[in-house]
Amino acid sequence: MEAIKNFFKMVTFPELFKGLSVTAKYLFQRKVTEEYPDFKPSIPYRYKGKLHVQIETCISCRLCEKACPEGCIKVFPPPKEQMKIDKRPAEFYLNQEHCLHCSLCVESCPTGSIHHSYEFELVVTNFKELLFNKETLPYNQIKKQYKWNYIENVPIKTETTPLEKKENSK
Amino acid sequence: MNTDFLLHYIAFPLIKIAILLAAVFTVVAYIVLVERRLLGFFQSRLGPNRVGPFGLIQPIADGMKLFLKEDVVPLNANPVLFKLAPVFAFFPPFVGFAVLTFALPLIMPSGKMHSFSVADVDLGILLILSISSLGIFGIILAGYSSGSKYPLFGSLRSASQMLAYEVPLTLSVIAVIMMAGSFRLSDIVAAQQTYKLYFVIPGIIAFVVYLISVVAETNRTPFDLPEGESEIIGFHTEYSGMRFAFFFMAEYANVVLICMLTPALFLGGYDIPFVNDLELYKAHPYLVSTLGFISYAAKSTLFAFFYIWIRATFPRYRYDQLLKVGWLVLLPISLFNLFLVAGIKLFLLK
Numbered sequence: 001m002e003a004i005k006n007f008f009k010m011v012t013f014p015e016l017f018k019g020l021s022v023t024a025k026y027l028f029q030r031k032v033t034e035e036y037p038d039f040k041p042s043i044p045y046r047y048k049g050k051l052h053v054q055i056e057t058c059i060s061c062r063l064c065e066k067a068c069p070e071g072c073i074k075v076f077p078p079p080k081e082q083m084k085i086d087k088r089p090a091e092f093y094l095n096q097e098h099c100l101h102c103s104l105c106v107e108s109c110p111t112g113s114i115h116h117s118y119e120f121e122l123v124v125t126n127f128k129e130l131l132f133n134k135e136t137l138p139y140n141q142i143k144k145q146y147k148w149n150y151i152e153n154v155p156i157k158t159e160t161t162p163l164e165k166k167e168n169s170k
Numbered sequence: 171m172n173t174d175f176l177l178h179y180i181a182f183p184l185i186k187i188a189i190l191l192a193a194v195f196t197v198v199a200y201i202v203l204v205e206r207r208l209l210g211f212f213q214s215r216l217g218p219n220r221v222g223p224f225g226l227i228q229p230i231a232d233g234m235k236l237f238l239k240e241d242v243v244p245l246n247a248n249p250v251l252f253k254l255a256p257v258f259a260f261f262p263p264f265v266g267f268a269v270l271t272f273a274l275p276l277i278m279p280s281g282k283m284h285s286f287s288v289a290d291v292d293l294g295i296l297l298i299l300s301i302s303s304l305g306i307f308g309i310i311l312a313g314y315s316s317g318s319k320y321p322l323f324g325s326l327r328s329a330s331q332m333l334a335y336e337v338p339l340t341l342s343v344i345a346v347i348m349m350a351g352s353f354r355l356s357d358i359v360a361a362q363q364t365y366k367l368y369f370v371i372p373g374i375i376a377f378v379v380y381l382i383s384v385v386a387e388t389n390r391t392p393f394d395l396p397e398g399e400s401e402i403i404g405f406h407t408e409y410s411g412m413r414f415a416f417f418f419m420a421e422y423a424n425v426v427l428i429c430m431l432t433p434a435l436f437l438g439g440y441d442i443p444f445v446n447d448l449e450l451y452k453a454h455p456y457l458v459s460t461l462g463f464i465s466y467a468a469k470s471t472l473f474a475f476f477y478i479w480i481r482a483t484f485p486r487y488r489y490d491q492l493l494k495v496g497w498l499v500l501l502p503i504s505l506f507n508l509f510l511v512a513g514i515k516l517f518l519l520k
Contacts, residue, residue, distance in 0.1 A: 016484070019483045020483050022483070023479065026211075029214055031211070031216050032214045033216040
């Protein structure tokens, strides 16, 4: 009986068909290739993309400026009198060109005003496009662009700021 | 009479040759693309899909690239033999296509019989076997004339491999010839049509031996020692540009030739499955010829897919295992099979 079994095994090559069936399974499987320029990839939850600064909640404490190992961030606090009513910085410079995406500034921020976005396409034709000031800081456009995968990990304050209160009361 | 002679013996064959060559070159160019894409699918990749829709212009891009490359002849090489070797490797598979028959013949309005082959000679299958073994000269010359040791070893490996597998291949084809009673390829298909039985069933052992040895003959993956893409260095190490393309195209032309030959030998060729072709042919000759051609193409395509599937699956043999399988396993099996087939022919096929 054993001999017949062995002979049958020798004649029909079951191992070969096993291998063929394995590769056939792979033929119909989902492909792992990322077709990047045609289809945007899905980005991991904790991806460290381009830095986004929410200037509305910034309190000009300059902790991010001190934490940054590359010195990309420069924060200019408002004059002392204004600091009592509105702590938003007078000027905020962000040099994305030197940014290491180390997320030390994000960790140091007490109000969560600075955080990583999911934007990963950082190629520019001119270095000046990577220098941002208070007005040009990228925040709102990106939100629309990456709608499907954008998870807001920083809650935006809904209450009106002291400055706005003052303006409203006028 | 003179114009008749010109038409039937010069013009028609030339037109047939032109059509056949164009078709074969296109198929050879595209089977490379199909293989690369299918290998990609087998490995959960996508394969080349950048040039044109689905990568359809990729062969042209590859050809352009190879054509524009620098033509290097090494200093130590023998320049004459070095330039001759690709040509020697290139022409045998293309000769083989001449004796293939693609469909049942048609009777033209002028009364002449019009066969769908360039030259349906009496010894068609023998011609293919003998010419395809000429291809080895190209490989040996390439290794010998390169003036480098690795190509020489590669070509020696190739020579012994081809010798080892030529014998079982021929013996398994002889089994088919015995069953059909003719060397002519159209007769072999006709025999399968009259017996209403594809030779794969009585000659299953011959078919298995044929499959294995044909993969070895065309230097494909389980047996691709002459080339050894990834780790061992092959016979065309010193070749670049268009000369390398000649070897490459010869390899794939061989694959296409085998893919077209196997259905004719074992799977009924241009016979339409589950239909009595010969009776239907009397009523609708044009329909049967067309459908027969389509079925032949379908069988060849399926076999080509199987060929690529094999390449995607099996790892390479070691050199001593390769020769052992050739001489000590396949040769005795195919010799034994000859007796078996002779018995089948005597008692069963009538």
